[in-house]
Amino acid sequence: MAATVNSAFEEFNKNVVNLDPDRTSKAISSRDWLWGQLNKLDSKENLNFPFKYEDKHIKFGSFARKTKIRELDDIDLMFCLTANGATYTLYSSTYYINTPNAGSRLKNLSDNDILNSRKVVNKLKSALAEVEHYKSAELHSRGEAATLNLLTYEWVYDIVPCFYTDTELYLIPDGNGNWKATDPRIDQNLVTETNQNYAGRLLQLIRILKFxxxxxxxFTLSSYLFEQIVINFTKSKTALSEWIDINIKDFFSYLSTYIYYAVNDPKGIQGDLNCLTYEQRKSISEKAKWAHDKAVEAIDAEIKEKDQEKAINKWREIFGNKYPKYE
Incomplete structure (x- = not known):
């Protein structure tokens, strides 16, 4: 229940959109504990697990970027392995890791001296049974990660095995047995720097719009694509308003037009992230136009008509019944 639009947004963000601070603290602690467990795998003689490259492990994904919304369901980690004498070649955007001169731990996961990323992910999956409080592990649906479920937490960990290259890119499984390039540090830096450049207002805007x-x-866009669209919108402006409702209204106008445009991968690796069909783009554009018009009505009700109840009800039309009612 809220008496003003401002208090309604504050309550909505705190109780519905943002992660619960206590669970976030617990998740950070458990993630740090898990790093310690993972770093022990290569020392267990019965596993013959590839050697780690501890300095190059990465926390990535929306939880690391602080753009995750409730409920906390997964945490992403990139677990870096040392090449141990292996080299790589690039052919037609696919990376191959060559192991004729590598140690036995990588050779054992190779086919004809080519490291098989499926075997690496499977090796990680089976090794996770050695982690304390283990409940289960399975392969991620795209074959790029092993998903770890622990007994004591409601979230799972998606753990991606990776290698760090001399070009400062990471190689991760491509789902087809080979490898592809990525660098989530670029995504992290983009979010952090943009948030700083826009008075710390980006993160909350991303989260509420993700809701x-x-x-x-x-039509629900992928989280990563949608996040990039919000960043592009923000960077198209000189500044974000101190009032989040104004920024939301302006974003809906932006989305209605720019959903038809390319959304380039900031890492320069994937090209255009916007792979939606024309019909999907049209559907999103129409819903964004509808939401923009409702936002205009809400802001007019608040500012011109001085009717907080009407304004709050308009925002409830946009965000649904979890948005606070007028008290």
Whole structure:
């Protein structure tokens, strides 16, 4: 229940959109504990697990970037392995890791001296049974990660094995047995720097708009694509308003047009992230136009008509029944 639009947004963000601070603290602690468990795998003689490259492990994904919304369901980690004498070649955007001169731990996961990423992910999956409080592990649906479920937490860990290259890129499984390049540090730096350049207002804007995308849009965009669209919108402006409702209104106008445009991968690796069909783009554009018009009505009700109840009800039309009611 809220008496003003401002208090309604504060309550909505705190109780519905943002991760619970206590669970976030627990998740950070458990993630740090898990790093310690993973770093022990290569020392267990019965596993013959590839040697780690501890300095190059990465925390990535929306939880690391602080753009995750409730409920906390997964945490992403990139677990880096040492090449141990292996080299790589690139052919037609696919990376191959060559192991004729590598140690036996990588040779054992190779086919004809080519490291098989499926075997590496499977090796990680089976090794996770050695982790304390283990409940289960399975392969991620895209074959790029092993998903670890622990007894004591409601979230799972998606753990991606990777290698660090001399070009400062990471190689991760491509789902087809070979490898592809990525560098999530670029995504992290982009979010952090943009948030700093826009008075710390980006992160909350991303989170509340992700809620709309997940629950009330006509077609749910992938989290990563949607996040990049919000960043592009923000960078198209000189500044973000101190009032989040103004920024939300302006974003809906931006989305209605720019959903038809390319959304380039900031890492320069994947090219255009926007692989939606024309019909999907049209559906999103129409819903964004509808949401923009409702936002205009809400802001007019608040500012011109001085009617907080009407304004709050308009925002409830946009965000749904979890948005606070007028008290």
């Amino acid at each position: 709309w995308n997940r629950h009330n849009s006509s």
